[in-house]
Amino acid sequence: MLYLGLNIDHAATLREARYRNWKKGLSPEPNVVDAARMAQKAGADAITVHLREDRRHIQEADVRVLSRILSIPLNLEMAATAAMVRKALFYRPEEVCLVPENRQEVTTEGGLKVAGDWRRIKAIVKKLNGAKIKVSAFVDADPAQIEASHRIGAQCVELHTGGYANTATQRARRKELDRHCRAAMQAHGLGLQVNAGHGLHYSNVREYLAAVPHLHTLNIGHAILSRAIFVGLGAAVAEMVALMQTQGNVPNAD
Numbered sequence: 001m002l003y004l005g006l007n008i009d010h011a012a013t014l015r016e017a018r019y020r021n022w023k024k025g026l027s028p029e030p031n032v033v034d035a036a037r038m039a040q041k042a043g044a045d046a047i048t049v050h051l052r053e054d055r056r057h058i059q060e061a062d063v064r065v066l067s068r069i070l071s072i073p074l075n076l077e078m079a080a081t082a083a084m085v086r087k088a089l090f091y092r093p094e095e096v097c098l099v100p101e102n103r104q105e106v107t108t109e110g111g112l113k114v115a116g117d118w119r120r121i122k123a124i125v126k127k128l129n130g131a132k133i134k135v136s137a138f139v140d141a142d143p144a145q146i147e148a149s150h151r152i153g154a155q156c157v158e159l160h161t162g163g164y165a166n167t168a169t170q171r172a173r174r175k176e177l178d179r180h181c182r183a184a185m186q187a188h189g190l191g192l193q194v195n196a197g198h199g200l201h202y203s204n205v206r207e208y209l210a211a212v213p214h215l216h217t218l219n220i221g222h223a224i225l226s227r228a229i230f231v232g233l234g235a236a237v238a239e240m241v242a243l244m245q246t247q248g249n250v251p252n253a254d
């Protein structure tokens, strides 16, 4: 079984483009909670949101409501900081994905450097696990980062697929896929759940799935929200779910 986590950050990006610092009593569009509900109904298996330090899209109010009303898991992407750990312990999402964060970036640019900072991150994982929150580390497909993700006690890794998605030539793509294949096997061998995401879209997802084993969840946002402009969010989610179900015959996590 392969799961889709829909990242709805960009529904909030659209809202914030018009309604930054909106006041109580307004009903700013698009309604992010309604978007999550619609995605849930259309077959998304989880909703992912990134509560950024600069609050450029998702706001705390979104996390507060989503953590209460969803019947599918909420995956909170966040920086590995004490302030964000306090938020996670307060809102109690089912899952936290630890990501690197840099205010200047347009989107998350690289994987978390777990290996160089593993003692500090391990303490964060312990706190989150203590509150029964499952922890994932968003990492590059790099053996040292996978090994460190295991060392800190994370339950999952999310392989950063941005490098793969941005390759221009078939040769470079093949190389990336081989790297991801090895990383997935390593992570699975260490008992980690293997997720992947960033830059996956309707044209590359099947190639990725056919090449990389043991995948549990794909977290996809931009492509689905973009497609939703033309076909509606429910249809955009359903199309991605259908593509993921017709994946190649690769061994799966469960």
Ligand code: PXP
Residues within 6 Å of the ligand: 007, 009, 050, 077, 097, 099, 107, 108, 138, 158, 196, 197, 198, 199, 200, 219, 220, 221, 222, 223
């Ligand atoms: N996973 C992580 C950790 C991310 O930071 C993002 C982007 O916010 C995604 C998945 C989804 O990426 P995309 O929007 O390119 O599908």
